[in-house]
Amino acid sequence: MKGLILVLLGALAAGTAAVHVEGLRGGSAPGYHLLYLPSGRSLKALTLGYEGLAADLIYIWSIQYYSNYQIQDRYDYLDQIYRRVIAELDPHFLDPYLVGSMIMSVEANRDDLALKLLDTGTRNNPHEWILPFQAGFLCYNKLHDYACAKDYFQRAQAVPGAPAPVRRLYAEMYNRLGDKRTSLRYWAEIHDTADTDYVRQVSWMHVHDLKIEVDLDDLNAIVRRYHEEHGAPPAGLQALVRAGLLESVPLDPDGNPYTLSPDGATVRSQARRLLQGR
Amino acid sequence: MTRIWAIASNTFREAIRDRILYLLLVFALLFMGFSQILSLLTVGGEEKIIKDVGLACISLFGVLTSVFIGVALVSKEIERRTIYTIVSKPIHRYEFLLGKYFGLVLTLFVNTSVMTAWYYLILFLKGFADPRLLLAIGLIFMELLLITAFAILFSSFSTPILSTLFSLSLYLVGHLTWSLNLLQERLKGAGGRAICRFLYFALPNLEIFNVKAEVVHQLPIPATLPLWALLYLVGYGGAVLAAACLILRRRDFT
Numbered sequence: 001m002k003g004l005i006l007v008l009l010g011a012l013a014a015g016t017a018a019v020h021v022e023g024l025r026g027g028s029a030p031g032y033h034l035l036y037l038p039s040g041r042s043l044k045a046l047t048l049g050y051e052g053l054a055a056d057l058i059y060i061w062s063i064q065y066y067s068n069y070q071i072q073d074r075y076d077y078l079d080q081i082y083r084r085v086i087a088e089l090d091p092h093f094l095d096p097y098l099v100g101s102m103i104m105s106v107e108a109n110r111d112d113l114a115l116k117l118l119d120t121g122t123r124n125n126p127h128e129w130i131l132p133f134q135a136g137f138l139c140y141n142k143l144h145d146y147a148c149a150k151d152y153f154q155r156a157q158a159v160p161g162a163p164a165p166v167r168r169l170y171a172e173m174y175n176r177l178g179d180k181r182t183s184l185r186y187w188a189e190i191h192d193t194a195d196t197d198y199v200r201q202v203s204w205m206h207v208h209d210l211k212i213e214v215d216l217d218d219l220n221a222i223v224r225r226y227h228e229e230h231g232a233p234p235a236g237l238q239a240l241v242r243a244g245l246l247e248s249v250p251l252d253p254d255g256n257p258y259t260l261s262p263d264g265a266t267v268r269s270q271a272r273r274l275l276q277g278r
Numbered sequence: 279m280t281r282i283w284a285i286a287s288n289t290f291r292e293a294i295r296d297r298i299l300y301l302l303l304v305f306a307l308l309f310m311g312f313s314q315i316l317s318l319l320t321v322g323g324e325e326k327i328i329k330d331v332g333l334a335c336i337s338l339f340g341v342l343t344s345v346f347i348g349v350a351l352v353s354k355e356i357e358r359r360t361i362y363t364i365v366s367k368p369i370h371r372y373e374f375l376l377g378k379y380f381g382l383v384l385t386l387f388v389n390t391s392v393m394t395a396w397y398y399l400i401l402f403l404k405g406f407a408d409p410r411l412l413l414a415i416g417l418i419f420m421e422l423l424l425i426t427a428f429a430i431l432f433s434s435f436s437t438p439i440l441s442t443l444f445s446l447s448l449y450l451v452g453h454l455t456w457s458l459n460l461l462q463e464r465l466k467g468a469g470g471r472a473i474c475r476f477l478y479f480a481l482p483n484l485e486i487f488n489v490k491a492e493v494v495h496q497l498p499i500p501a502t503l504p505l506w507a508l509l510y511l512v513g514y515g516g517a518v519l520a521a522a523c524l525i526l527r528r529r530d531f532t
Contacts, residue, residue: 045454045457048449048450048453048454049337049453049484049485049488049490050334050337050338050490051491052326052330052333052334052490052491052494053330053331053334056316056320056323056326056327056330056331057316059320059323060316060319060320060327063319063320063321064319090491092491092495092497093323093326093495094322094323095320095321095322095323095326096323098322099321099322
């Protein structure tokens with residue numbers, strides 16, 4: 001009986017002390033001390049060949065920590081945890097790059113850190129398309145930096161096994177940058193090599209609209225040249241053929257001829273833009 | 279050979295009656311099962327986490343088994359004075375030691391096989407079973423054999439507690455020898471660098487047996503690596519066991 005009382009008293013004392021210490025720490029988040037870990041390279045020495053497991057455990061902790069919205073300053077060590085600790089412990093662990101960059105960009109609004117983390121991941125895993133793809137998507141969708149997005153999508157689509165949407169986004173980035181001719185070339189390639197009706201249909205809409213815009217650019221340039229050479233605008237597109245500037249009047253993708261405005265200054269197309277309003 | 283086998287089978291029977299073995303085995307199996315709960319707490323990476331935890335359990339609990347049982351093998355015989363009876367029989371001391379070693383190897387083989395079967399059951403149920411993991415487990419087993427040789431060496435001249443400390447320290451050193459290469463690069467004197475170089479090759483390099491990351495991430499592993507690792511085990515392990523035999527031969531049990 002005395003023994004049982006002693007056990008109960010001991011448990012009570014230990015429990016009180018534990019709760020008190022918890023209070024003294026001001027309700028710090030569980031495992032907050034992991035924020036001050038040294039770099040993964042130094043930690044590797046301490047893991048004795050279990051660096052993969054160490055990376056798993058720190059990653060699992062980071063998910064719990066960064067999803068705790070009560071911690072006000074939780075984003076202070078994002079780069080340290082994901083890029084310096086987890087990525088150095090296990091450079092081939094892809095999920096921390098993807099989830100870490102998402103937390104950095106969406107939650108902490110630190111797109112610079114997200115891109116840095118994804119760059120590190122791409123350097124460590126050159127055969128993975130998903131990392132440059134995610135970086136490209138961040139540049140495209142959030143930063144609207146299409147040149148940056150184009151570079152990342154180019155890297156992603158060059159990786160063997162990269163899915164078709166990467167190529168489509170790469171083609172579209174040229175369009176966003178104003179290089180419609182290159183965009184048309186890539187979209188036409190996608191259309192010609194499409195293996196599903198969906199891809200064929202989507203790529204055709206891009207080819208259709210881009211072809212019209214490229215044709216209009218070309219025709220308008222010829223109209224301007226005609227104007228310069230003859231001192232007056234052409235009376236119609238046939239005049240360009242007669243002047244030897246065109247072999248024949250081109251047709252738009254719907255099979256209709258382009259037309260010249262009444263003042264002879266600009267070429268127009270009657271074709272409906274398939275992507276308009278999408 | 280018959281005498282070695284007789285001692286080995288007896289050692290095996292003795293080891294499988296040891297409670298430590300079952301305690302470690304149960305912990306290993308529990309931890310492997312626990313990996314499923316861990317994987318619930320993550321976003322993605324479930325397969326990697328289950329594979330990492332499983333391989334770590336097989337390795338870590340295997341090391342603990344080989345050290346805790348290995349250090350007691352010879353020293354217990356000396357402590358209980360049963361070795362006096364054995365050496366009075368027509369048996370060489372190296373036969374006694376090799377018998378002890380192979381008995382523990384057999385125990386470790388059974389132990390590792392049970393853990394592997396449990397591990398594969400979990401992987402199979404989750405749809406993550408991958409035959410390449412067997413390569414990592416095979417190399418872990420080789421590592422255990424080398425550690426066992428050291429445990430027996432230490433137990434041939436020291437007490438079980440000291441032998442345990444020596445063996446665990448050796449495990450630490452074996453996974454840190456690469457740092458000698460780093461140190462060598464920083465040293466300016468030729469003498470210091472030569473010492474580092476010598477220690478790098480003289481101390482056991484247990485990282486040779488570590489392909490866990492490569493297997494989990496499906497990275498290429500040189501085809502000849504397992505053979506070189508086997509040669510390293512046979513060479514180094516053989517030398518350690520020979521040293522243990524020499525020490526035991528010099529001891530007076532009369």
